[in-house]
Amino acid sequence: MAQKNRLKYILLGLLKKQRQTGYDLAKSFDSDIGEFWTANHSQIYPLLKRMEADHLIAHEAITVGQKLQKKQYYMTSAGQQTFNAWLKSPSDLTGSHDEFILKLFFIDDPKSELLRPMITMQQQYHDEKLHHLEQQFQEKFPNQKRIDQDFGHSLVLRHAIDRERGYSNWLAEMVKTIKTE
Amino acid sequence: MAQKNRLKYILLGLLKKQRQTGYDLAKSFDSDIGEFWTANHSQIYPLLKRMEADHLIAHEAITVGQKLQKKQYYMTSAGQQTFNAWLKSPSDLTGSHDEFILKLFFIDDPKSELLRPMITMQQQYHDEKLHHLEQQFQEKFPNQKRIDQDFGHSLVLRHAIDRERGYSNWLAEMVKTIKTE
DNA sequence: CAAGTCATGTAAAAAGTTACATGATTGA
DNA sequence: TCAATCATGTAACTTTTTACATGACTTG
Numbered sequence: 001m002a003q004k005n006r007l008k009y010i011l012l013g014l015l016k017k018q019r020q021t022g023y024d025l026a027k028s029f030d031s032d033i034g035e036f037w038t039a040n041h042s043q044i045y046p047l048l049k050r051m052e053a054d055h056l057i058a059h060e061a062i063t064v065g066q067k068l069q070k071k072q073y074y075m076t077s078a079g080q081q082t083f084n085a086w087l088k089s090p091s092d093l094t095g096s097h098d099e100f101i102l103k104l105f106f107i108d109d110p111k112s113e114l115l116r117p118m119i120t121m122q123q124q125y126h127d128e129k130l131h132h133l134e135q136q137f138q139e140k141f142p143n144q145k146r147i148d149q150d151f152g153h154s155l156v157l158r159h160a161i162d163r164e165r166g167y168s169n170w171l172a173e174m175v176k177t178i179k180t181e
Numbered sequence: 182m183a184q185k186n187r188l189k190y191i192l193l194g195l196l197k198k199q200r201q202t203g204y205d206l207a208k209s210f211d212s213d214i215g216e217f218w219t220a221n222h223s224q225i226y227p228l229l230k231r232m233e234a235d236h237l238i239a240h241e242a243i244t245v246g247q248k249l250q251k252k253q254y255y256m257t258s259a260g261q262q263t264f265n266a267w268l269k270s271p272s273d274l275t276g277s278h279d280e281f282i283l284k285l286f287f288i289d290d291p292k293s294e295l296l297r298p299m300i301t302m303q304q305q306y307h308d309e310k311l312h313h314l315e316q317q318f319q320e321k322f323p324n325q326k327r328i329d330q331d332f333g334h335s336l337v338l339r340h341a342i343d344r345e346r347g348y349s350n351w352l353a354e355m356v357k358t359i360k361t362e
Numbered sequence: 363c364a365a366g367t368c369a370t371g372t373a374a375a376a377a378g379t380t381a382c383a384t385g386a387t388t389g390a
Numbered sequence: 391t392c393a394a395t396c397a398t399g400t401a402a403c404t405t406t407t408t409a410c411a412t413g414a415c416t417t418g
Binding site: 202203204207222223226227245249250251252 | 368369370371372373
Binding site: 021022023026041042045046064068069070071 | 397398399401
């Protein structure tokens with residue numbers, strides 16, 4: 001597999017919230033989910049067909065006006081199960097397509113018992129990553145001379161560190177929020 | 182094109198720093214550049230061939246020990262030009278593969294006159310994005326009830342806002358750094 | 363001398379982008 | 391009525407991943 005077909009899970013997650021057409025799903029990538037993932041209708045339509053063939057979703061044909069045929073897609077129970085299994089599976093974030101964020105997006109209940117273990121795993125990952133990055137910075141840029149020699153690299157590494165710090169803080173905030181819920 | 186072949190520019194940028202083999206280039210994606218982009222050797226080797234056919238790079242065969250053949254790749258002047266043109270071209274960041282960061286990585290001179298205009302463009306983009314996201318949050322989550330109804334979405338949106346704020350701060354810091362240089 | 367790393371490749375498949383194509387409905 | 395938007399699809403191509411494949415060098 002080229003990737004783990006995250007788009008499939010995104011579509012399932014969106015359909016879980018409400019039954020909708022391929023067109024509606026495609027629009028979601030211009031706003032909401034668009035902050036974290038992109039997809040075009042030309043990728044969505046064929047995938048919906050495949051998912052229907054796999055019995056993860058089904059559709060109801062609706063006629064609008066005189067002729068316009070819409071396909072209102074909805075999740076099957078198999079789709080539900082597949083989606084739930086994905087939520088529980090370990091998240092990877094190769095290529096900066098952060099799968100954890102993706103999963104989080106679909107957990108609408110603040111009391112979900114999935115949240116805490118997911119966050120804990122993520123905290124561990126990001127703490128380690130932050131530590132690793134800080135070490136890298138120390139090694140590669142111990143003084144101003146090195147920074148001036150490879151300025152862009154130092155900026156980018158600093159950005160990565162900032163990003164991880166921000167990520168960690170955000171996770172810590174999250175823990176507080178669900179604690180008081 | 183499926184994307185704008187950013188990997189090509191990454192390889193050029195890495196070769197600009199020093200001539201090296203495909204194997205060496207592949208290793209870079211385990212550390213350095215690995216924070217921002219991933220690539221496997223199976224993608225790198227064929228691309229190097231294509232780039233050589235396009236005269237962007239060339240190689241020198243080196244024999245190590247008795248038989249081992251290495252291909253030491255290096256940039257041609259055409260490659261230089263292509264790379265420089267890329268640095269000056271507008272950056273897009275669809276799919277969270279942030280091209281600006283990628284470009285920055287390759288600007289090793291803190292006095293480069295490319296930096297300021299690039300940063301300015303980026304600041305504008307991220308300020309607008311931040312504003313847009315904050316508005317989104319206000320619209321979608323005006324009260325706690327809405328947050329509880331769509332908890333994950335709210336967290337993820339908050340994360341996006343944090344991320345943009347972090348990005349903006351980082352850009353502002355950068356401006357200060359290059360100012361005093 | 364064996365394990366780990368260095369070194370280079372190809373093949374098959376999945377994922378994603380861009381372009382091509384068509385037609386209906388809605389609101390100004 | 392005309393432009394914008396709704397709605398669905400296919401084709402061609404590029405990018406990316408995973409797996410297959412081979413062999414040399416280095417260090418303990």
